[in-house]
Amino acid sequence: MGALIDIRRASKRFVKGRETITIFDKLDLVINEGDFVAIMGPSGSGKTTLLNLLGGIDRATEGEISFGAARLDQLTEGQLSGWRAANVGFIFQFYNLMPMLNAARNVELPLLLTRLGKGDRARRVQAALEIVGLGDRAKHFPREMSGGQQQRVAIARAIVADPKMLLCDEPTGDLDRKTADEILSMLQLLNREMGKTIIMVTHDPEAARYASRVLHLDKGRFIEQGAMA
Amino acid sequence: MNDFSIVLANLFRAKLRTSLMLVAIFFAFLIFGVLAGVQNGWDNIGNSGADNRLVTTNKINFTQPLPISYIDRIRAVEGVEKVTYANWFGGFYQEPRNVLVTFAVEPETYLDIYRSDFALTPAAEAAFLADRTAMVAGAKLAEKNGWKVGDKIPLNSNIYTNKATGKRVWDFTLVGLLEPVKEEANPNFVLFHHKYFNESVTFGQNTAGYALLRTVDKSVNAAVAEKIDAMFANSPAETATDTEKAFNKAFASQLGNITLIILLVVGSAFFTILMIVGNTMVMAVRERTREIGVMKTLGFRDARIFRLVLGESLLLALLGGLPALGLAAVMLGMIRQLVALPGLELSPPYLALGLLFMLALGLITGLIPAWKALRLNIVTALGRQ
Numbered sequence: 199m200g201a202l203i204d205i206r207r208a209s210k211r212f213v214k215g216r217e218t219i220t221i222f223d224k225l226d227l228v229i230n231e232g233d234f235v236a237i238m239g240p241s242g243s244g245k246t247t248l249l250n251l252l253g254g255i256d257r258a259t260e261g262e263i264s265f266g267a268a269r270l271d272q273l274t275e276g277q278l279s280g281w282r283a284a285n286v287g288f289i290f291q292f293y294n295l296m297p298m299l300n301a302a303r304n305v306e307l308p309l310l311l312t313r314l315g316k317g318d319r320a321r322r323v324q325a326a327l328e329i330v331g332l333g334d335r336a337k338h339f340p341r342e343m344s345g346g347q348q349q350r351v352a353i354a355r356a357i358v359a360d361p362k363m364l365l366c367d368e369p370t371g372d373l374d375r376k377t378a379d380e381i382l383s384m385l386q387l388l389n390r391e392m393g394k395t396i397i398m399v400t401h402d403p404e405a406a407r408y409a410s411r412v413l414h415l416d417k418g419r420f421i422e423q424g425a426m427a
Numbered sequence: 428m429n430d431f432s433i434v435l436a437n438l439f440r441a442k443l444r445t446s447l448m449l450v451a452i453f454f455a456f457l458i459f460g461v462l463a464g465v466q467n468g469w470d471n472i473g474n475s476g477a478d479n480r481l482v483t484t485n486k487i488n489f490t491q492p493l494p495i496s497y498i499d500r501i502r503a504v505e506g507v508e509k510v511t512y513a514n515w516f517g518g519f520y521q522e523p524r525n526v527l528v529t530f531a532v533e534p535e536t537y538l539d540i541y542r543s544d545f546a547l548t549p550a551a552e553a554a555f556l557a558d559r560t561a562m563v564a565g566a567k568l569a570e571k572n573g574w575k576v577g578d579k580i581p582l583n584s585n586i587y588t589n590k591a592t593g594k595r596v597w598d599f600t601l602v603g604l605l606e607p608v609k610e611e612a613n614p615n616f617v618l619f620h621h622k623y624f625n626e627s628v629t630f631g632q633n634t635a636g637y638a639l640l641r642t643v644d645k646s647v648n649a650a651v652a653e654k655i656d657a658m659f660a661n662s663p664a665e666t667a668t669d670t671e672k673a674f675n676k677a678f679a680s681q682l683g684n685i686t687l688i689i690l691l692v693v694g695s696a697f698f699t700i701l702m703i704v705g706n707t708m709v710m711a712v713r714e715r716t717r718e719i720g721v722m723k724t725l726g727f728r729d730a731r732i733f734r735l736v737l738g739e740s741l742l743l744a745l746l747g748g749l750p751a752l753g754l755a756a757v758m759l760g761m762i763r764q765l766v767a768l769p770g771l772e773l774s775p776p777y778l779a780l781g782l783l784f785m786l787a788l789g790l791i792t793g794l795i796p797a798w799k800a801l802r803l804n805i806v807t808a809l810g811r812q
Contacts, residue, residue: 250806253724255723255724255805255806255809256805256806275729276728276729279723279726279727279728279729280726280728281726282724282725282726283725283726284726288721288724288725290721290809294717294718294721294809296436296718296721297440297718298436298437298439298440299428299433299436303428303432303436306428307722307725308725308726310428310429310430310727311725311726311727319428355725
């Protein structure tokens with residue numbers, strides 16, 4: 199499959215007081231459609247910053263970031279919002295569900311950004327919840343679910359609008375091993391069966407085993423290790 | 428689900444906090460609603476009265492009487508069509524707290540001047556004119572006190588003593604009920620013969636509380652007023668003549684600057700509520716920083732987030748304010764049954780003002796948190812660097 203993401207000579211620097219901190223400098227990266235990429239590296243290596251750039255929620259100081267034909271570095275904030283809604287599903291370490299909404303409504307949130315009618319939205323929500331095995335927990339609120347179940351709801355929310363790419367930031371960092379494996383298997387299934395391109399930031403070598411490609415980010419440079427599984 | 432569902436869910440996520448804010452807003456608007464109704468009643472007093480009616484009172488103030496001899500002299504003034512007079516009786520029924528607006532009047536002329544405002548049936552008017560101890564009362568007032576035509580009714584005065592009994596009680600026969608002719612007229616009072624009053628009081632005989640006159644046309648009002656006051660200048664009882672509307676307004680203002688009092692009370696209530704709700708909204712939205720960051724991450728645009736937060740504060744103001752205005756309208760209706768103040772209601776302009784205050788409260792308290800939410804950077808909100 200062709201390149202979905204193409205990062206060319208991207209740099210990210212922060213100014214802190216009088217000091218300029220370089221997270222990475224002139225970074226190049228190509229991720230193909232259908233890849234399951236794990237990005238590993240020590241704390242402060244810029245993994246999350248890179249994920250932010252890929253998700254269009256942060257901007258590179260310089261360089262080009264392309265998603266298909268779209269140049270993310272040239273989009274306005276409003277255009278980036280629309281692009282995210284259409285193309286990216288986010289999965290966070292701490293699930294980040296809305297506590298005042300039940301599972302179905304949490305999953306429905308991204309669909310409010312589409313033109314789908316109420317009936318279509320309901321069908322899609324139910325289908326997404328079935329995929330993650332929570333078809334019977336639609337009316338449950340986050341506080342009534344375990345961490346693993348909440349992360350499944352977060353995955354359902356991430357896939358409900360059928361985005362091409364899923365960005366996962368330590369998706370199993372808050373889960374026990376068994377639950378983590380279930381979540382990772384689910385991600386792997388989404389990658390293999392539904393063709394989702396998945397980019398996952400993780401500290402966990404066990405989690406990285408589920409990826410088809412592992413990248414180590416250290417001191418602003420990538421060291422590719424290939425598939426671990 | 429739609430944006431309104433999100434607003435509603437956010438508003439009631441902390442039920443106790445929201446309930447307390449709603450209660451605070453409710454009482455602020457209840458105070459506003461009731462006081463706006465009172466203000467409306469006061470406005471009504473100030474605006475009531477016919478264009479060609481003048482009132483002549485003692486120049487010192489309207490509690491000082493005029494010699495009754497003035498009445499005929501006023502009748503002789505060019506441009507005056509009809510003159511009547513009345514004395515405040517200070518009446519109450521059975522208990523001092525059951526105050527009745529009661530006037531001793533010259534019946535023929537009084538009823539004639541006010542015929543366009545309220546009237547008796549011809550039979551009742553004939554009965555009233557024929558019996559010196561007769562009284563007539565507003566139909567609603569009679570109903571409230573359980574009076575029927577033909578009843579003997581003892582009325583007390585908190586000013587005068589009845590010479591015949593040595594007590595402050597007068598016996599009257601109710602012979603007719605006053606019904607409004609004009610929609611806005613509210614004859615919620617008692618009238619009886621000035622002659623009966625004059626011969627039975629222990630002091631203040633041969634005086635009139637004020638003279639009320641109808642001119643041939645409102646264009647001569649100023650000239651007539653000037654002539655009357657000039658006529659009694661340098662006498663022991665100098666007069667002040669003004670339009671009935673101005674008199675009513677002055678009468679209302681004797682009771683204090685109601686508008687200022689209402690403004691101060693309502694202003695204090697709203698300022699307090701503004702601080703409480705504003706502060707609480709800022710805190711509530713700050714607690715949701717991460718969630719706002721997540722919504723933006725999902726693709727919700729800044730403007731939509733702004734609308735969601737602002738919608739929350741607007742909904743809060745409306746949920747607290749609308750029932751309060753509804754209850755205020757009901758309460759004013761109940762008070763209207765007890766006191767003779769026509770216009771004691773939540774009129775459309777004040778209702779609109781109330782709605783405007785609600786919108787203003789919602790906008791002012793929501794603007795800062797909504798703006799902060801709009802400006803919120805996703806990376807900062809998610810704590811991701």
